[in-house]
Amino acid sequence: MKEKLPPEDSISTLDQLKKHLNISPVTETQLERVLQAHPMLITPHYASLIDWTDPDDPIKKMAVPSRQELNLEGSYDTSGEAENTKFPGIQHKYAETALLLATNTCAMYCRHCFRKRFVGLPTKEILKRLEDAAEYIKKHTEINNVLVSGGDPLTLSNRTIEKMLALLTKIPHIKAIRIGTRVPVTYPQRFDDGELLGIFKKYSTSQKRLYVVTQFNHPKEICPQSIKAVSELINAGVLINNQAVLLRGVNDKPETLATLMNNLVGIGVTPYYVFQCRPLTRVKSHFQVPIYDGLMVIEKAKAHCSGLSKRFKYIMSHVTGKIEILGIMDDEIYFKYHQAKDRKKIGAMFKYPVSRTAGWLDDFNPYEDQSQKELKIKQAIKWEIQEETN
Incomplete structure (x- = not known):
């Protein structure tokens, strides 16, 4: 570096x-x-x-x-990362994918970050030895791709990045490696480093591609410097996908989202996901858009997108899996499991009555009648009494 x-x-x-x-x-x-x-x-x-x-x-x-970040509504772990952690720094929620948390550092600390619980803070959740992760992946031949995240892996030294890629690309059953990063957006000068680009070119081969997964959320982020960074990555043989987050006051207007997607395609970045903002502590209250409104924004935006730029899926990264938010028909919202921890759920579709306020799957519960709600309340009170008397 x-x-x-x-x-x-x-x-x-x-x-x-x-x-x-x-x-x-x-x-x-x-x-x-x-x-x-x-x-x-x-x-x-x-x-x-x-x-x-x-x-x-x-x-x-x-x-x-x-100051809205003083609102503590929500949770710091909305996707069940703790329960899917095999040892510090490696998660294995979906059979085919290993997730490595390579660092707790970013070039910039985004206020909507879904890992606010440790980014920029002391933590025990980060991978200590790359060799341990490689050994775990070698033993689990069902894993065919690795997602390297954090924090932001591209804040690591070139030496560490090369060591990581060297270890992972040697594993026969790994077909692709993804690096999740905001650096092309927040610090595009990182890609002026010829040594880093040489590492990417070395390890992104015709048989085992390296993917960079960016997070461009607004058209203003696509500027001459970030366009140059993207071009350098493409020239190094890296494939680039974008995962945006639907954020109130940022990109929750159809024209903004359409412009973002069309411009991404123009610079060679594939629109991959638009994530529903998670109900995170210090994030939910001022960034989350209700799912109903999100669907309206996305469908209106897609009406102004080319076929290439409307390929993205509107996704909720739930504790049970990645759930695609499909659309509304006959006063019901339709969902589909795009990926799931329980493989039997993959591809399964389900629906809920329309809610104008629900921002997360857990906000929908049409099958719970009043007697069930009262029973849950009684059980909660019972547990509180037991805890107080123990």
């Missing part, structure tokens, strides 16, 4: 932030509480994309802490 990442002139303190924004004493006190829980880090590049005079700037919303 040519220079320290993140750059030393990144915004990480309120004093630095106040050079760009007027922050009242009350708000400053609230933001101090937010930063005690979840740090701030904004690269100079990403800061340059922000219109600091616009109170509703979508780029700013993804990067700058908000």
Whole structure:
């Protein structure tokens, strides 16, 4: 790596932030509480994309802490990552896929991050030895692809990245390796590093491709620097998919989402998923869009997308699996298991009566009558009494 990442002139303190924004004493006190829980880090590049005079700037919303993060509604683990962890740093939820958590560091700490529980913080959830992960994968021949995530793996040193790719590509039953990263968006200068590009070119072969999975969420993020980064990756033989997150105040307008998808296709990035924002602590209250509204946005956006740019699936990454949100018919919302922890569920379709407020699968429960609800309440009270008397 040519220079320290993140750059030393990144915004990480309120004093630095106040050079760009007027922050009242009350708000400053609230933001101090937010930063005690979840740090701030904004690269100079990403800061340059922000219109600091616009109170509703979508780029700013993804990067700058908000006092709304004091809302603790939700959960820090909405997809069951803890229960699918085999040992620190490796998860195996779906039979074919191993997930490696390679680092707790990112170039920028996104305010909508679904791993806020450890990104930028001390943690025991990160992989300690790459060799341990490789050994686990070798023993599980049902695994045919590896997703390397974090944090952001591309904040690691070139030496570590090469070691990781060398170990994984030697495993015969691994057909593809994916690297989940926001670096092309938040710090595209990373790809000015010829050594890194050479590593990608070495390990992305005709028989075993390397995929970079980006997260472009707004058209403003597609700028000359990020376009150059994407071009460098393509020239290195890397295939690029994009996983956007549907975020209130960022891309929840059909014209915004359509422009994003069409522009991604134009620069050589395949639209892969649009994720329903998870009901995360310090995220749900100000970023999550109701599923009904999300469907309206996505279908209207697709009406203005080419066939290439409407290939993405609207996905909810639930504890039971990846659930595609299909659409509405006859006052019912239809869903389909795109991937599932229980393989018997893969491809299964189901439906719920339309709800205008539900933001997650658990918000739908049409089969629970009043007597069942009362029973659950009584059971909950019973457990509380038992805990108090024990």
